[in-house]
Amino acid sequence: MSRIAAVSALGQQIWLDNLSRQLIESGELARWISEDAVAGVTSNPAIFYNAIRTDPAYQTAVATLKGSAQDAERRFENLVLPDIQKACDLFLPLYEASSGRAGLVSFEVSPALAGEQRATVQAAQRLWSEIARPNAMIKIPATAAGIAAVRECIADGINVNVTLIFSPAQLAAVQTAYREGIERRWQAGQSVDRIASVASVFISRLDTLLDPELPRELQGRTAIAMARRAYAEWLQQPALPGGAQAQMLLWASTSAKNPAYRDVLYVEQLIGQGTVNTVPDATLAAFRHHGEAAPTLNADAAGTEHQLAAIAALGIDLDTVGEVLQRTGLQQFSEAFAKLLDLVR
Secondary structure, X not given: OOHHHHHHHOOOEEEEOOOOXXXXXXXXXXXXXXXXXXXXXXOOHHHHHHHHHHOHHHHHHHHHXXXXXXXXXXXXXXXXXXXXXXXXXXXXXXXXXXXXXXXEEEEEOOHHHOOOHHHHHHHHHHHHHHHOOOOEEEEEEOOHHHHHHHHHHHHOOOOEEEEEEOOHHHHHHHHHHHHHHHHHHHHOOOOOOXXXXXXXXXXXXXXXXXXXXXXXXXXXXXXXXXXXXXXXXXXXXXXXXXXXXXXXXXXXOOOOOOOOOOOOHHHHOOOOOOOXXXXXXXXXXXXXXXXXXXXXXXOOHHHHHHHHHHHHHOOOOHHHHHHHHHHHHHHHHHHHHHHHHHHHO
């Protein structure tokens, strides 16, 4: 068994935080599914910017699209949505075998809509319809407008990946929106048992921001502690109506940004049943080579609370920090999206 597949055996899904035409056409993604039990894919504007800029498989298609009368965003979607569909098709057997709990592929609404609830819902409905795959997921950021849109999309039966979550308060709001969306749909007499959603909690960026302000013994521990407390609380959540599945916790931004840290730190320390970790290619390769699979999300509860108490004692409010990180993340995605559209103008 591969080291990555060993994580799957412990009940956590490993998703690839990358997608390109080359990954699909080369058969590499299919190999990762079969050999390493990779169970899903996430994408974002930065991922597609890099793919379109560097993947030769896109170059001819880009040149053809540039002659069309469509706007740049539509050209981009016409370029990559077929790849989202192909990835969905690759994962469909896993999706069916898991009763809709694995084999999911995420595509993000435009970051320009982060402050617009109605426009976000409309974009999500359109993309869901155009991708037309039961194992697609529409990515929506956890802004105030985005969270309100999530509630509507879940009630509408759309699978949603709620992204750019950086704090306990943001996560709690996302989880409430998911529950309310499920309850609204159930009360309307519609089925809820095949709706899938993940709450994507960003990990390494928290430590990257806080570590320079912390004593050495507290560095590199805050994000893991926040995630472990979130998992402990997630395990206590009440059942949803109609056989609806729980919104899964997904650990995002799990490559170690600090070279002093073990390169698989945020994979090894966040393994727990019923969760997802989405990792970029380099982190996936590193874990395949030397990662250790063990159930760690439930480990050291006392240490988790000590770390969070020490952070609070220093006057650091994780919810305030989360707002800063979310604004920065939105700006980065918006800049990547703008550069992405420039490639297809």
